[in-house]
Amino acid sequence: MANLATKIASLKLDNPTILASGLMDEDAGSMKRIIDCGAGAVVTKSIGLKSRDGYPNPTVIELETGFLNAMGLPNPGIKDFEEEVKKIKQSNCVLIGSVFGSNSKEFLELGSEMQSFGADALELNMSCPHAKGYGVEIGSDSKLVKEITSCVKDSIDIPVFVKLSSNVTDIKKIAMAAEKGNADGIVAINTVKAMKIDIDIKAPILANRYGGYSGKAIKPIGVRCVFEIAESLDIPIIGVGGITTGEDALEYVMAGASAVQIGTGIYYREIDIFNKVCQEMNMWMNDNNIKKISELIGVAHK
């Protein structure tokens, strides 16, 4: 058996698969099921200061090679999420708390709460492609990315990861701003801004018109982003976007990721996808005489 254990900053994971934010992570029960299916860690749904209903339906549609969603960051608000974090932490899993805000003060308040509830690390969502005043509107401004990251880092002890979008002119520049703000790691990528038109009603299908594309179709975009970021940064990268198989995960690792997140893939291979991806990585590593996953991180750059 190859050794799949990995490290992202001070966070130690038994294997590199992590549940991506926004899927099966609204309550402790579903996150526990994911952990029981082999995930090395879970990320919570992105949580804001106040509860939000999100956008009206339709919010999610299936396309040929993935999903298009514009959920609108629905969440119960940080105070009402405390119990879920505490409950899931009883199972001793590695929990990454995802938060979204519109400025440094909000991100800091949310980060402090997540830390006090017991989260092992923070993921700052600066990359949602369709929520006005949040997400990529912040994550495309390198000055803001640095300012928010350093403000959170100055007061938070747990590792802080910054989740970025491919919908920016230069993802390397944004990642470097996060690193200058002392981020402990980068998560790339969020969904890709997209649209589907219903030709019968002659209008975009999603109520929000624009959405974020996820699943297999975005994997080459995610791999490219991770590769570019790895060329210029020293901090660890978590790769996400379209991972469905062990081979997909290995591509991200070879591009420079120390761990990977899986979201939409759950729909195609069910909740057991975390075990399956680990088994497939293991098999490939055994066949290729690779003993440890760390031997493969970034090898595609040589």
Ligand SMILES: Cc1cc2nc3c(=O)[nH]c(=O)nc-3n(C[C@H](O)[C@H](O)[C@H](O)COP(=O)(O)O)c2cc1C
């Ligand atoms: C229905 C849905 C909801 C999502 N919600 C969030 C969210 O709350 N916060 C976030 O950072 N990313 C969110 N994402 C993005 C995923 O975490 C991930 O970055 C993206 O889907 C690409 O990975 P995948 O192809 O494995 O799904 C969401 C994605 C989907 C499909």
